[in-house]
Amino acid sequence: MSAVTPPPSDAPTPMSAGHLIVRQLEAEGVRRVYTVPGESFLDVLDGLYDSPVHTVVCRQEGGAGFAALAEARLTHRPGIAMVTRGPGAANAMISIHTAYQDATALVLFMGLIPTEQRGREAFQEFDPHAWFGSTAKKVLILDHPDSAARIVSDALHTAASGRPGPVIVGLPEDTLLELTSSPPVPPRPLASPSPAPHEVAALEDAVASAARPLLVVGGQGWTPAAATSLSAWASARGVGIVADFRAHDAIDHAQDVFLGPLGYSSFAGTREAMADADLQILVGCVRGDIMTGSYAFGTSPDRTIVAVPDPDAHGHFGPLDQLIVATPETLATALGTGPGAAQVPATGTSVTGQTSGTGTSAAWYRPYRDRYQEWRTGVVGAERSDEFLDRDRAYRDAADVLPRDVVVTYGAGNYSAWALRYWPLQGPGSVAAPRNGAMGMGTPAAVAAKLAQPDRPVIGLAGDGCFMMNGQEFATAVDQGLNITVIVDDNSVFGTIVGHQVREYPGRPSGTSVTNPDFAALADSYGGRGFSVTRTEDFVPMLQEAMAYEGPALLHIRTDPEVRLPRT
Incomplete structure (x- = not known):
């Protein structure tokens, strides 16, 4: 029997497909991944253990997806989120829809059941192509360990090319553990189309x-x-x-x-x-x-x-x-x-x-x-009520003290109209918000904004409905030690829907009121700093104090449910 020829000394050291995925992310220049962990992709998490890629642990998959989307919006590089199979992928779907309609580059890695269990209605099984095929630019499945680097590179390239959008990468649990001697591949260059x-x-x-x-x-x-x-x-x-x-x-x-x-x-x-x-x-x-x-x-x-x-x-x-x-x-x-x-x-x-x-x-x-300048800087009429904060005056006065390089994030809802009107922005990279009307983005986007642009002040806006969807990412801000300020606009209703309801079904309020916690106390319980703002004249000084706080801060403002838009 002939002797086995040993591999050449310069041959690549075999590694698992999960670790090769991480090495390829490093080669692509990825700085952060936003994740909610799952047992289906533990080997990728293990690869991230000693990687320079920063792992940001979020509290819900929708928040992880929104944070990755915000990072893409502010950095012009694909945002990266990692979630587990079945329920985790379902929670992340909101960010995929948002990235698709908003034309934002997002790559969602999600664990899958072992390959041999497919088609048996195994625990948390689903069909990624069926779920995401109409709402993503591409759906890729890692079926062979040697293709791990190529698939990652393909996903990032597709997400950022042409009209940007989301790409799905499915990671079968067993394939991630298989060894491969394939090395990372060079990142694929993006075309930069220019006018003739x-x-x-x-x-x-x-x-x-x-x-x-x-x-x-x-x-x-x-x-x-x-x-x-x-x-x-x-x-x-x-x-x-x-x-x-x-x-x-x-x-x-x-x-x-x-x-x-x-x-x-x-x-x-x-x-x-x-x-x-x-x-x-x-x-x-x-x-x-x-x-x-x-x-x-x-x-x-x-x-x-x-x-x-x-x-x-x-x-x-x-x-x-x-x-x-x-x-x-x-x-x-x-x-x-x-x-x-x-x-x-x-x-x-x-x-x-x-x-x-x-x-x-x-x-x-x-x-x-x-006319636009007059509208943007002027407040018409007297203060509406002593019971609630007057957002026209509060946001107009805040415009005079906000740093010019402030980054503003928010979700969907009428509460954003006041900042949109009164707060001028200095240019690109100053806003991260959904264009498809998705609620819940403001807080996770603020987390991503501060991580992506640490030298800029960040204010996240959220209605009470918005905050209760992904406000738990305030805990992520505490964990990461981020100096962000979240303003929660509490009118105890789903205000945008109420506006439609009043117009279409006057005098018949149904299914649009909510009961809220003490948001300032909630922020304190997370380990941040909460402020309750009850008077209009206190808004600006409390906002300044919150922004100066070394850590996550939250302003809880009580607003009139009958007032749904700025004064005209």
Whole structure:
């Protein structure tokens, strides 16, 4: 019998597939994973034990998914969540739906039953393709240990490519334990689609020919450089700027061209500007139902240009005259250095030599900007009640003391309307909130925001309904030692639904009232610091004290259930 040839000395040391997954995450530059542990992926958790990847232990899978989604929103890199099979995956589904509708890169790793038990209705068995196939960009299953690194790399690449979105990676418990000699693979580079010179020239020509050109900004991929460049470009050509729903941090609000965000609780003048524009240039987003009030206005300008990284312009409604496959950053670069920028001065001469009425000397949007500024900074009418905090005055006064680099997170609900109106933002990376109307994101998003941007102050907003869904992630903030401030708006009803109910079924309140705990005491019990704010004049000093506290703090404010929107 011949002797067995020993492996070469430089052969990779075998490791489990679970550990190889962690090594590939390291190779991809992943900094954090958000998880609720489960026995189905213990080997991955073991691989994370001595990894530089920071494991953030959350208290519910929905919170872990929302935290990962917020990290993706603020860092432009796929967020990573890890949950267990069956019930864990079901809890995480809310973040998958949010990432899909919000076009946010999210990778959800979830443990699965052992391969040999499939199809037997085993404990916590489910079909990942059936559950997530219509709400994720891709569903991958690790069926062979040698493919672990490749699948991880594929998942991150798919999540961030084109129109970003969620990717599911199923991890059978037995496959994770199998050994492999396969090494980590090089991360797959992302395409960075850029406009061609003729596309830039056509866009510039359209702007120069328009009387009322409008830039609609939104989506992902906004950097400070892109925002600054596009703001300057718009100002030089007399182009106003509005923001898509919950993408209102794409542009610094101090820019004179900014006319406000669209969507729920938006300013009437902002909506009028959208309807008045004869040219709409949508950058990073498409024309959808929320920005147009369920397609009630702004759906048929004379000309529409869409610049997104998605060649399908998924979700776009209405006319589309020019589609540019580009990111906000590559479009800004092209407009700043391309032939159009050099040939189209602010006075409005197009590349074809046609004279237009645009440019800084004829800024058609100026009245809209003035009205928006007046609305944003003014409070109309007397204080409503001594019994409840007056959010108009409280949030308006807070705007004067908030740091300019504050990051604001929130979930879904009317309570966000006051911050949306009164709190200006300095630009990209300042907001993390769901665009699909999902409740419960504010607190876990605040956790992720502080971890991702530790040098910036973070305020998480939550209604009482929102907080009771994922407020347990306040305990995660305590565990991580994070200096975040959560404001819980307690009106003891599901306020947004009450608004619909009052309109459709007046005088018949049903199923919309709740009984709440003492949220300040709850924060104290978690090991944070709770404040009960009962007077309007106490809101600002208590907010400042909470933000100065070295650890998680919570402001419990009691608000009038009859007041559902800011004063107009």
